[in-house]
Amino acid sequence: xxxxxxxxxxxxxxxxxxxxxxxxxxxxxxxxxxxxxxxxxxxxxxxxxxxxxxxxxxxxxxxxxxxxxxxxxxxxxxxxxxxxxxxxxxxxxxxxxxxxxxxxxxxxxxxxxxxxxxxxxxxxxxxxxxxxxxxxxxxxxxxxxxxxxxxxxxxxxxxxxxxxxxxxxxxxxxxxxxxxxxxxxxxxxxxxxxxxxxxxxxxxxxxxxxxxxxxxxxxxxxxxxxxxxxxxxxxxxxxxxxxxxxxxxxxxxxxxxxxxxxxxxxxxxxxxxxxxxxxxxxxxxxxxxxxxxxxxxxxxxxxxxxxxxxxxxxxxxxxxxxxxxxxxxxxxxxxxxxxxxxxxxxxxxxxxxxxxxxxxxxxxxxxxxxxxxxxxxxxxxxxxxxxxxxxxxxxxxxxxxxxxxxxxxxxxxxxxxxxxxxxxx
Numbered sequence: 321x322x323x324x325x326x327x328x329x330x331x332x333x334x335x336x337x338x339x340x341x342x343x344x345x346x347x348x349x350x351x352x353x354x355x356x357x358x359x360x361x362x363x364x365x366x367x368x369x370x371x372x373x374x375x376x377x378x379x380x381x382x383x384x385x386x387x388x389x390x391x392x393x394x395x396x397x398x399x400x401x402x403x404x405x406x407x408x409x410x411x412x413x414x415x416x417x418x419x420x421x422x423x424x425x426x427x428x429x430x431x432x433x434x435x436x437x438x439x440x441x442x443x444x445x446x447x448x449x450x451x452x453x454x455x456x457x458x459x460x461x462x463x464x465x466x467x468x469x470x471x472x473x474x475x476x477x478x479x480x481x482x483x484x485x486x487x488x489x490x491x492x493x494x495x496x497x498x499x500x501x502x503x504x505x506x507x508x509x510x511x512x513x514x515x516x517x518x519x520x521x522x523x524x525x526x527x528x529x530x531x532x533x534x535x536x537x538x539x540x541x542x543x544x545x546x547x548x549x550x551x552x553x554x555x556x557x558x559x560x561x562x563x564x565x566x567x568x569x570x571x572x573x574x575x576x577x578x579x580x581x582x583x584x585x586x587x588x589x590x591x592x593x594x595x596x597x598x599x600x601x602x603x604x605x606x607x608x609x610x611x612x613x614x615x616x617x618x619x620x621x622x623x624x625x626x627x628x629x630x631x632x633x634x635x636x637x638x639x640x641x642x643x644x645x646x647x648x649x650x651x652x653x654x655x656x657x658x659x660x661x662x663x664x665x666x667x668x669x670x671x672x673x674x675x676x677x678x679x680x681x682x683x684x685x686x687x688x689x690x691x692x693x694x695x696x697x698x699x700x701x702x703x704x705x706x707x708x709x710x711x712x713x714x715x716x717x718x719x720x721x722x723x724x725x726x727x728x729x730x731x732x733x734x735x736x737x738x739x740x741x742x743x744x745x
Contacts, residue, residue, distance in 0.1 A: 321351040321401050321675060324374075324394065326414060328407035330360030332536075332564055333503050334583030335431040337362070338469045339406050344369035345668040346675075354398070356391070357410075365566065381701055383412035392417030395424045401679050402427060408436040412697055415440055420690055425682040427674070431469065431582075433508070433621060435459060438700065440693045442683045446674065449619035462683050465674055468619070469583040470667030471590045473659045475569070478592035478651075482574025489532065489560060491574070496529045496641050499575035501568040501584045504537035504561075506717055508581075512598035513543055514729045516579055517559050519633040521550045524558045527641050534571045536564035538721075545725035576647060577640050579604075579633075585620040586662055589654030594647045596636050597622070602629015602730075606636050608650050612657065626730055 323346065327339040340355065340362065347353040347370065354372045366373045374394065377386050391403070395418035403418055404427045405411040411428040419426040428439060431448040435456045439445070444462040447453040453466035491497050500516055502509055513533060520531040533543060540561060547559035565571060569591065572578060578588035579596045585607065588595050595607045597615060603624035605611050614622075624632075640647055703709055723731035 321679070322398055323351055323353045323675070324356055324391075324398070324400050324403045324414075325353060326356045326391075326403060326405045326410040327362075328410055330357045330362040330366075331503070332361050332566065334469060334587075335406060337365070338431070338583055339404075339429070340366055340369060340371070341472055341664055342470060342668060342671055343371055343404075345664060346672065347371060349668065349672060354394075356394070361564075361566070380705075382409040383416055383697060384409075387413040388417035390417075392422055394418070395422050400424050402675055404429065404675075407432060408438045408697075411439055411443060412693065415443060415685075416690065416694070420685050423682070425678050427678050429467075430456070433619075438693055438697045440685070440689045442685055442689050444674075444678050444683055446671075450617045451619070463677070465670075467667060467670055467674075468616075468662055469586060470664040471583065471586045471658055471662050472664045473590050473662075474664075476572075476587050476590035478573075478655060480569050480573040480591055482570050482572070485570035485574040489530075489562060490557070491530050491532075492528075494528060496527055496576045497574055498529065498531045498577050498579060498637065499534060499571050499588075500532070500579050501534045501565075501571055501587075502580055503564075504533065504535045504539040504543055506539055506720060508600065509537075510539050510720060510724055511600045511602070511730065512579075512581065512604075513539065514546065514724045515602060515604075515630045515633055516598070517543065517546050517550060518630050518729060519637060520559060521553070522634050523637055523641070524550070524554050526638065529641070530557065531559045532571065532575075533559070533561045534563070534565055534568055538717075539724060542721040542725040549726060577637060579637075581621045582619070586658055589651075590658045590662075592651040592655045594640055594650035595654060596633065596640070598633075599623055601626040602632065604629065604633045604636060606640070606650070607654055609653065616661075630729075 325343040327336045343353050343355055354374055355366050356374045358376050358378050391414050402425050403414040405414045406429045414426045418424040428443050429446040441461045445456050445460055445464045446467050447456050450466050453464055456464045523529050544561045547561055550559050551557055572588045572591045575593050578593045579598055581598050585595045585597050596604050597607055597620050598604050599622035601624040603622035
């Protein structure tokens with residue numbers, strides 16, 4: 321099989337690493353795999369995995385005409401059997417050229433928290449949660465599968481030593497260490513990250529505790545400012561923002577408790593750490609036997625009521641801090657579940673079966689389907705480039721970052737920021 325994998329970007333992030341890890345395993349199974357995308361920090365990881373990389377142009381528009389043409393050319397020259405795109409913009413780049421005019425089957429994985437209406441209804445989809453799979457079945461004519469984010473449980477395992485990581489940041493052995501590994505983004509992440517800082521601010525009066533926010537992104541400066549205020553209040557280092565890491569495994573291994581969402585939460589569980597899963601609107605739940613079915617259904621994410629979220633997180637962390645045996649039990653339970661249900665080996669086996677089905681029964685494209693998606697994407701793109709809307713969104717983001725850097729959270733005067741919670745836009 322000649323396969324091209326097209327992640328939505330190559331910044332450091334869970335879904336991108338999932339795409340590359342799966343591509344590498346498919347290549348190890350004997351297939352010809354190329355990764356295509358806009359160059360970013362993960363290009364080195366792609367090459368480390370032994371995969372061929374083809375760079376795409378940086379463009380401001382989606383779908384991108386030059387990428388549509390480039391993918392059609394690649395499909396012809398490489399005689400591709402399949403293009404696997406991640407999220408809707410790469411899906412449309414692949415569909416409108418290689419798919420529609422050259423007949424190359426296109427498969428799309430959606431790991432954002434919504435079924436985007438821009439994807440042609442004929443495109444077969446892989447959804448990241450069971451709930452989203454049900455929704456996709458209602459609107460798609462093509463096949464729909466559910467495949468949760470996979471974890472390399474051989475690389476991410478409880479034997480990893482985190483002591484060096486703790487020492488490098490002057491975290492003493494008698495301190496409780498809470499770690500979050502995340503892109504420090506406004507979309508999807510900011511609410512959880514601010515609430516984590518606020519929860520640790522309260523808990524620092526009860527426990528010798530440190531919080532590390534490992535990652536980089538547009539919210540870094542705002543979060544660092546909020547952390548600085550906490551540290552000044554307590555006269556010691558309570559919250560640190562050490563920056564991003566291409567290999568965060570020592571950070572997970574160093575933690576007494578990990579907080580996070582998506583594949584970050586799963587990686588922590590694979591390393592045997594207890595996890596509090598966060599989402600938006602103050603959502604948080606401790607992963608364990610009582611919440612397993614919830615997370616299998618909705619993914620390692622959730623939406624809260626925006627009111628009592630920080631207090632709930634404080635209580636959950638406080639209980640874990642006071643019960644080291646519970647932390648150990650939950651860490652072992654998480655490792656067992658991830659090994660059984662979320663392993664990269666299992667996901668690769670399932671994915672190869674999906675590839676075979678799509679290649680043997682390619683989706684039937686139609687002009688009306690293509691036109692509908694093109695019009696919807698065009699309307700969105702025009703809207704996104706409307707100077708007035710861009711100014712409004714920029715001002716709203718600035719308000720959110722300003723509120724995140726200081727003062728109460730959530731900000732009362734910002735009533736709605738739905739554009740920040742829809743995933744890939």
